[in-house]
Amino acid sequence: MTDTAMGRVAEATPPGVARRIRGLSDRAIAWIFVAPTIFLLLAVNIFPLIWTIRLSFTNFRANRPNAEVESVGLRNYQRILTDADVWATMQATAHFLFWTLFFQVLLGFALAWLINRKFRHSDLWTTIIVLPMMLSPAVVGNFWTFLYQPQIGLFNYAVEFLTGVPATSFSMIGEVSLAPWAIVIVDTWMWTPFVMLICLAGLRSIPESIYEAAECDRASPWRQFWTITVPMVLPFLMLAVLFRGIENFKMFDLVVQLTGGGPGNTTTLTSIDLKREAFEKWRTGYSSAYAIVLFVTVFGLASIYVKALNKVKER
């Protein structure tokens, strides 16, 4: 025993300590190991959550520490749920979420499928395609504001070149009808490669023998695609949707850089609105209630989605 590393450690341990540790049950030792993590989780996640719930029933303002804090009951929740502006931000978020996921899944899967075909320089193309997601969202937001500039922006000139619509006649980030699409385009440009990579991993995990067996059974490429490729990539795709969905629900930096939430509140997503309420208007109680409403929404949706994901995996 003394020849093994464990044995040497045991021998080197002072007898008192060794005796004390030997006196502990496995359960106690397990608790000792997980206690720091549990403590951290409680301190960093659970305590703030409970504190936020408590604040959500008050009129507390963090910028007035000396002001009297009064309980307001459910007033903050009532205000949030009946505020037309809050519903408008929810709608803007839903629009952003749906269309970014739609385009990213569609394009990401298509790109992965093409890259998986193994053509000449496919590795180089993969590297080029994934470049956007390596950039900082703030940088992306900033240079797309230039691309969208009606007078000098390349995007507007490209539209003019392709459609004949004069470049200076429209402003992607300045018009109510276009701004929601402007942020969808940029997020899709940036994050489609991420979905592509996950789909590529899914595609490459499908054993070649399945396709060979299908070919022996004379299955057409179209049938192979729908009965082998799609079902086997689906769990990966759903995982990508979960990641992107959570990320886009809390989208902030990119949109703030691009539109600042405007024009009007057309692109004010919930995270932007929440930040304004919490750290610009300093309505801490109100914004705590707002955060709880969002938390419940995301938690509920994510739970339903994860259940669906597990069912797909089990199939």
Next chain:
Amino acid sequence: MKTMPLLASSALVAALGAAEARAADLTLCWAAWDPANALIELSKDFEAQSGHKMSFEFVPWPNFADRMLNELNSGGQLCDLMIGDSQWIGLGAEAGHYVKLNDFFDANGIDMADFIPATVTGYAEWPKGTPNYWALPAFGDVVGWTYRKDWFEKPELQKEFSEKYGRDLAPPKTLEELKDIAEFFQEREIDGKTVYGAAIYTERGSEGITMGVTNALYNYGFQYGSPENPYELDGYVNSPGAVEGLEFYKALYDCCTPPGSSDWYMSEDIDAYKSGQVALQMNFAFIWPGVEADPNVGGGKSGYFANPAGPAGHFAQLGGQGISVVSYSDQQEAALEYIRWFAQPEVQKKWWSLGGYSALKAVVEDPGFATSQPYAQTFLDSMAIVKDFWAEPSYASLLLSMQDRVHKYVVAGQGTAQEALDGLVEDWTEVFEDDGKI
């Protein structure tokens, strides 16, 4: 004999120690803009005279309030001196962020009567109209207009303009005239380039569109509240005149601004003007020294005029800031020493010569002041007609509500002007109710 060197060296050590204790490292917080660079230059004199070392923390305007109010609200010790925006004074005083300066002013012979009255009310007093001072007026500023004098002087344009409008192409006296001029220049070819009418404030994220639209609202009859009760808003904020003023600003935005100017504030307006895109530019007076020095638009090519009058009055939006001592600083003595030094007339004169807009009467009422710079008279004219936004402790909530309501109507074209201002009354009422003011 041995005791003498010992005593002398002890005295020397004590003296050095005292000097060491007196020399402070002061941090002054302000926005990152041209006047801040001038202040660094000016403060070198203070460092030389006092032995204190000055450090500076400058934050770009769009993030200035966010960053600095977080600093104050968290009781941070980053800043010993704060040149905070005029609207922060209520919060600074009531939340205890700023040191009250009345006793210090009395002890050091600093008299607020020596400063431009509007700057004292705007930057130093809280509650407004009472002799309770929380800052020394540091930088007088006001929204005014810059125009392309060289374009205005083109004979062919003068001829065409006078034929169309029946008057000379000259700085406008009224807001309607201003709109005519902006319309005249919109999408006009000048020197082979398409130019536009006016660059105005439309920014949504911080304070931009509010600082712009108020220049129309005030002059059409908007008031923050009843003269008897400042928190009685209905009928004042959303009066027929105010609605007309808001409609005017939207009309100006729709007819006469460059494409893509839906989120413009100070720097975007400056860029548009200096690059020759626009004939007129709305902006705070602080930019004027930079315009004069610019190779493209300076050196006599630009002119300046105060915000034109409207049918209900003649006002301009106040900008500018006062300098305060942060109550969380542990170097308040040295910070007060800086304010004492800064208040001196000769320092204020140098401040103006470096590009800082002094608010000291001795400087601006000097017979040579009005002709000292091409924009000096416009600055004086503008400072005589200023009006400021709320300076309540809840100013941030009040401001953001106005930003949202006005931007939605002017830029996004959602709803009517009446709906926007009615909504603003609701928002502001809610804020004052939450504050227990009504």
